[in-house]
Amino acid sequence: MTPHLHKDYVGAKFGMWLFLFTELILFGGLFILYAVYLSRYPAAFIAAGAELDLRFGAANTLILLTSSLFVALSITALRLGKTRQSLWLLAATVASALLFLVNKFFEWSAKIQHGLYPASPELQAREIGETVYFNLYYLTTGLHGLHVLIGAVVIVWVMVFIRQQKVHRDDWVILENAGLYWHLVDLIWIFLFPLYYLVL
Amino acid sequence: MSNYPAGDRGFLGDPKAPGFLGWIFSTDHKRIGLLYFWAIVTFFCVGVLLGLLLRLELFSPGVDFMSAQTYNATFTLHGVIMIFLFIIPGIPAAFGNLIMPIQIGARDVAFPRLNLLSWWLYMIGALLAITSLFTGGGPPDTGWTFYVPFSTQTASNASLALFAVFIIGFSSILTGINFVTTIHRMRTTGMGWFRMPLFTWSLYATAWIQILATPVLAITVSLVMVERLLGIGLFNPTQGGDPVMYQHLFWIYSHPAVYIMVLPGMGVVSDIIPVFARKPAFGYKAIVVSSLAIAFAGSLVWGHHMYTSGMSDNAVLLFSFLTFVVAIPSAIKVFNWVTTLYKGSIALDPPLLYALSFVLLFSIGGLSGLVLGAASADVHVHDTHFVVGHFHYVMFGGAGFAFFAAMHYWLPKIYGRIYSKKLATIAWGFMFVGFNLLYLTMQIVGVKGMPRRYYNYLPEFTDLNRLATVGSWVLAIGLVIMFANLFHSVLRGTPVGPNPWGGASLEWQIPSPPPTDNFGENDPVVTHGPYDFKEAGIL
Numbered sequence: 177m178t179p180h181l182h183k184d185y186v187g188a189k190f191g192m193w194l195f196l197f198t199e200l201i202l203f204g205g206l207f208i209l210y211a212v213y214l215s216r217y218p219a220a221f222i223a224a225g226a227e228l229d230l231r232f233g234a235a236n237t238l239i240l241l242t243s244s245l246f247v248a249l250s251i252t253a254l255r256l257g258k259t260r261q262s263l264w265l266l267a268a269t270v271a272s273a274l275l276f277l278v279n280k281f282f283e284w285s286a287k288i289q290h291g292l293y294p295a296s297p298e299l300q301a302r303e304i305g306e307t308v309y310f311n312l313y314y315l316t317t318g319l320h321g322l323h324v325l326i327g328a329v330v331i332v333w334v335m336v337f338i339r340q341q342k343v344h345r346d347d348w349v350i351l352e353n354a355g356l357y358w359h360l361v362d363l364i365w366i367f368l369f370p371l372y373y374l375v376l
Numbered sequence: 377m378s379n380y381p382a383g384d385r386g387f388l389g390d391p392k393a394p395g396f397l398g399w400i401f402s403t404d405h406k407r408i409g410l411l412y413f414w415a416i417v418t419f420f421c422v423g424v425l426l427g428l429l430l431r432l433e434l435f436s437p438g439v440d441f442m443s444a445q446t447y448n449a450t451f452t453l454h455g456v457i458m459i460f461l462f463i464i465p466g467i468p469a470a471f472g473n474l475i476m477p478i479q480i481g482a483r484d485v486a487f488p489r490l491n492l493l494s495w496w497l498y499m500i501g502a503l504l505a506i507t508s509l510f511t512g513g514g515p516p517d518t519g520w521t522f523y524v525p526f527s528t529q530t531a532s533n534a535s536l537a538l539f540a541v542f543i544i545g546f547s548s549i550l551t552g553i554n555f556v557t558t559i560h561r562m563r564t565t566g567m568g569w570f571r572m573p574l575f576t577w578s579l580y581a582t583a584w585i586q587i588l589a590t591p592v593l594a595i596t597v598s599l600v601m602v603e604r605l606l607g608i609g610l611f612n613p614t615q616g617g618d619p620v621m622y623q624h625l626f627w628i629y630s631h632p633a634v635y636i637m638v639l640p641g642m643g644v645v646s647d648i649i650p651v652f653a654r655k656p657a658f659g660y661k662a663i664v665v666s667s668l669a670i671a672f673a674g675s676l677v678w679g680h681h682m683y684t685s686g687m688s689d690n691a692v693l694l695f696s697f698l699t700f701v702v703a704i705p706s707a708i709k710v711f712n713w714v715t716t717l718y719k720g721s722i723a724l725d726p727p728l729l730y731a732l733s734f735v736l737l738f739s740i741g742g743l744s745g746l747v748l749g750a751a752s753a754d755v756h757v758h759d760t761h762f763v764v765g766h767f768h769y770v771m772f773g774g775a776g777f778a779f780f781a782a783m784h785y786w787l788p789k790i791y792g793r794i795y796s797k798k799l800a801t802i803a804w805g806f807m808f809v810g811f812n813l814l815y816l817t818m819q820i821v822g823v824k825g826m827p828r829r830y831y832n833y834l835p836e837f838t839d840l841n842r843l844a845t846v847g848s849w850v851l852a853i854g855l856v857i858m859f860a861n862l863f864h865s866v867l868r869g870t871p872v873g874p875n876p877w878g879g880a881s882l883e884w885q886i887p888s889p890p891p892t893d894n895f896g897e898n899d900p901v902v903t904h905g906p907y908d909f910k911e912a913g914i915l
Contacts, residue, residue, distance in 0.1 A: 184486065184561055184562075186561065187486050187557050187560070187561035187562070190557050190560060190561065191486060191487060191490075191553050191554070191557040194552075194553040194556060194557065194587055195549075195553055197587060197588065198549050198553075198587055198588075198590070198591045199591070201588060201591040201592060202591040202592075202594055202595050203595075204591070204592070204595075205591070205592050205595035205596060205599075205625055206595060208624075208625070209610055209621060209625075212618070212621060213616070213617075213618075216618075217616065294606070294607065294608040294615075295607055295608070295615070304615070304616035305616055307615050307616050308610070308615065308616035308617060311608050311609070311610055311615060311616075311617075312610065314608065315599070315602065315608060315610065
């Protein structure tokens with residue numbers, strides 16, 4: 177493998193931003209479907225949206241926002257040479273990610289216990305627009321949950337790099353890019369939360 | 377700058393990365409480009425064979441040797457292989473990797489390891505697509521468009537084929553990110569934006585479409601997979617979904633994808649014509665701007681695939697208007713190419729022959745596209761062979777012939793050996809005649825009312841179908857001669873110097889084949905534009 181003679185930080189971040197665009201557009205497909213189906217079944221969407229538990233959503237919003245703060249602080253810590261502190265902050269980010277997923281698990285379980293899952297008899301008895309709403313809800317939050325998981329794995333991977341001194345105070349672009357990815361995961365949730373929990 | 381001493385084969389024989397593993401794990405953009413090239417050519421040949429089989433079945437009405445199911449599977453495969461494995465990666469991944477970094481004076485792309493990953497993803501996707509033929513419920517039979525509800529209900533192995541498309545799409549996105557970053561960050565001293573060769577400019581426009589459109593395809597095919605595997609159907613009317621939304625999302629990607637296919641071809645032609653006319657490109661900036669305009673406007677016209685699918689009249693009117701708008705930048709390019717040739721000192725070598733056929737065939741394809749873009753005319757020829765003919769004029773006559781032009785133009789650079797120009801010209805003759813016989817006849821039989829995607833047809837279409845099938849044989853003879861000539865040249869062709877065609881862009885200033893680090897000790901300093909033949913000391 178050819179050694180990298182020069183490192184282009186601006187280029188590395190530029191590439192990451194382009195990748196983040198593609199992630200946004202990936203979710204964009206689901207947002208388009210949300211917009212179209214909301215305009216087609218407004219009443220059913222409002223009825224189904226009222227079934228979601230605002231407390232779960234609000235807690236997860238808080239968790240993700242805090243975790244974004246942890247990542248940002250860990251980058252600053254690493255740049256100041258406080259490697260230990262940076263690692264602890266990243267560990268806190270991963271813990272937040274897991275907390276988010278556990279929370280999600282309980283939220284989904286509660287919904288499923290109430291018979292609200294795709295193709296359930298309960299949903300089939302209701303208006304068809306509510307089926308669309310819950311299909312969208314499970315797929316969009318499911319895809320987002322997958323991204324939370326990927327983001328957590330990426331952060332653990334960067335933590336290993338920091339431990340191995342491959343990422344350090346003079347060479348931290350990998351950590352910054354991982355942080356950017358984590359902020360994206362957070363940002364998408366910031367759109368999902370009002371769309372599914374608040375505006376309906 | 378002199379060529380190598382005998383026996384030195386540049387990046388082809390890099391002693392630091394020997395053997396097969398030295399190739400498939402190489403991060404050198406030229407090696408990755410060649411890996412793509414050979415894979416793409418292989419899949420192209422498979423796609424051609426399937427196409428020939430389809431034409432053979434249509435030689436006579438009724439069942440000749442294929443059942444309806446086999447015919448459906450064959451045209452699906454032909455489409456999936458040609459679109460996702462040949463045309464979309466064709467010029468950008470193969471020649472973009474080989475040439476673009478050299479054209480901007482870089483030693484590699486911005487993310488060499490990501491580039492290698494893209495190739496691996498492409499090969500894994502290709503492998504999955506081929507696996508889908510022999511596993512599950514048999515080869516997919518949905519057509520390359522995977523329209524719901526059929527694609528969610530067919531017993532054939534559509535899920536694996538969709539997953540393959542997803543993976544290949546990911547590969548395409550990563551290549552796009554790599555190229556945009558490379559062009560932004562790695563241009564050498566003096567290589568301003570408006571000193572970039574037009575081929576690099578076209579790749580830049582293409583890469584943006586790859587980045588912005590491909591994720592829509594990813595989510596769309598994922599949703600079809602989700603419905604097939606989990607039963608959650610966002611496009612399923614029994615669950616309140618709308619199948620037409622699938623078509624919208626699919627074409628939001630797949631129409632811009634048409635420009636992923638043809639823009640790099642336009643770039644190849646824009647690079648070739650000035651060199652063989654011995655004149656600077658006429659309207660350089662107009663060609664650049666028209667590339668970007670096509671990339672932009674082409675993203676807004678997806679609805680013209682759906683005039684008969686159920687849309688409001690207002691939407692049809694808007695999409696029709698926007699479709700006509702795309703014709704303007706395309707025509708600007710054609711006029712600029714023709715004007716570049718005007719009063720030039722033209723050398724009618726094989727690369728120019730293929731490039732000129734691109735201009736003619738693409739123009740025919742584009743003009744027949746206007747027939748389809750006009751909603752009133754489209755309703756009558758929708759889903760007929762006219763569409764198939766139009767599509768092949770644009771894709772094969774356009775992107776395909778541009779790929780051939782690129783092979784004849786750049787392979788001597790890459791391998792340092794040149795083919796027989798006489799055989800290349802003979803091959804071109806066969807292909808040009810066969811091509812028009814095949815696809816012009818398809819357009820005529822389509823206007824007469826023969827639908828597409830049927831293994832059978834009414835007896836009155838027999839003569840025209842036979843003519844088209846004969847055309848496919850003539851075309852195939854040309855292809856065999858062309859590839860035999862090129863492959864022979866790669867191994868045993870006459871050695872050529874660094875600049876066999878008299879080009880002024882950077883790739884012609886280094887030895888053939890290029891050394892692994894492209895430019896030796898010092899980065900090149902650019903003092904003139906890519907078509908300033910006088911400044912470069914060529915004229």
